[in-house]
Amino acid sequence: MAYLSSQDAAIVTTAVTSAEETTSGEIVTVLAGQSDGYSDIALAWAAVAAFTAMSVFAVWPAFFLGKIDALMGGWGHQWTNGEIISLTIALGLLKFLAVWLIQLWQPLKFLLIPGPVKTARVHARAISLFKVGAERRTHGRTGIMIYLSMHEHRAEIVADEPIAVKVPAEVWGEAMADMLAEIRQGHIAQGIAAGIRDVGVVLAQHFPRGEDDVNELPDRLIEV
Numbered sequence: 001m002a003y004l005s006s007q008d009a010a011i012v013t014t015a016v017t018s019a020e021e022t023t024s025g026e027i028v029t030v031l032a033g034q035s036d037g038y039s040d041i042a043l044a045w046a047a048v049a050a051f052t053a054m055s056v057f058a059v060w061p062a063f064f065l066g067k068i069d070a071l072m073g074g075w076g077h078q079w080t081n082g083e084i085i086s087l088t089i090a091l092g093l094l095k096f097l098a099v100w101l102i103q104l105w106q107p108l109k110f111l112l113i114p115g116p117v118k119t120a121r122v123h124a125r126a127i128s129l130f131k132v133g134a135e136r137r138t139h140g141r142t143g144i145m146i147y148l149s150m151h152e153h154r155a156e157i158v159a160d161e162p163i164a165v166k167v168p169a170e171v172w173g174e175a176m177a178d179m180l181a182e183i184r185q186g187h188i189a190q191g192i193a194a195g196i197r198d199v200g201v202v203l204a205q206h207f208p209r210g211e212d213d214v215n216e217l218p219d220r221l222i223e224v
Helices: 006-022 039-059 061-071 081-102 106-111 115-133 161-166 169-183 188-206
Strands: 026-032 143-149 154-159
Touching (some): 039 061, 061 081, 143 169
């Protein structure tokens, strides 16, 4: 799914080009639909639901067996231990499948993912993409990536080591705040551009552009 039109993508590209006119830093922008499939979280919820249902059945078997008897005509079937165990397992399996299937609806699936898990997965994905596409890929190791993950509503700024040494992570807070303020209003391209401008200002202070500086990383927005 493309989140930005070609005109919006051009806004981001222009912002990167403009920001890099005053710094040797190389800014890469990445926009992702989501940072992880979260299949393990969906499995965990399904397993919890299944074991909860089985536990409740095991604690109050007479109540549930009475309901089943009523559905079968109310003749008071004499349940064997094997039948009760089979019912318990069947209930667990049905509950597992039901909870797994309803999580195929993405809004509910992401609602059930704990916030810290989303934050950790977005951070891990940002680091992974940075290592592949930007880390140590410039002459002065001055690459920095602005990463935005749409479904998780989270963003990351990841920088090469020389930048990280000079610029504490807290400094990027203003860039994040300006970027997210626009994005919350639905202005994705403008938000990314605001973050780029703030990052460019910081980079220009610590890594001013040299006369022989060349563009080493793409200015265009990368959608993954």
